Amino acid sequence: MSENSDGIAERAVREAEYIVSTGATVRACANHFGTSKSSVHKDVAERLKEVDAELYASVRKVLDKNLSERHIRGGMATRNKYLRRKKCICARSCNNGGCGCGLHKILT
Numbered sequence: 001m002s003e004n005s006d007g008i009a010e011r012a013v014r015e016a017e018y019i020v021s022t023g024a025t026v027r028a029c030a031n032h033f034g035t036s037k038s039s040v041h042k043d044v045a046e047r048l049k050e051v052d053a054e055l056y057a058s059v060r061k062v063l064d065k066n067l068s069e070r071h072i073r074g075g076m077a078t079r080n081k082y083l084r085r086k087k088c089i090c091a092r093s094c095n096n097g098g099c100g101c102g103l104h105k106i107l108t
Contacts, residue, residue, distance in 0.1 A: 009051045011035075012043035016052070016059045019044060025066050 011033075019029050030040045044063070048056045 012048045015040050016044050016048050016055050019062050020058045
């Protein structure tokens with residue numbers, strides 16, 4: 001292996017160890033290491049298989065678990081988004097009650 005590919009292999013192992021130890025998503029891992037989601041995914045889903053098959057199997061389990069839970073996290077994010085908004089249904093810029101319309105309801 002060349003010096004550059006050794007560095008990539010080491011990066012793939014570091015990312016994989018982080019994912020296994022924390023249960024992190026590819027996005028969270030990319031944010032932690034300051035790389036792109038595409039790079040992390042390619043590192044742990046393709047390159048790691050050639051470097052450390054045992055670690056690859058462990059990462060694959062975490063990635064599969066994260067994939068199976070993705071729809072739940074998406075639903076929770078949407079719910080939290082609307083709970084944070086707490087918009088007035090009168091469509092005015094009233095800050096939930098400042099307009100005096102009497103139509104204020106909080107989206108749940």
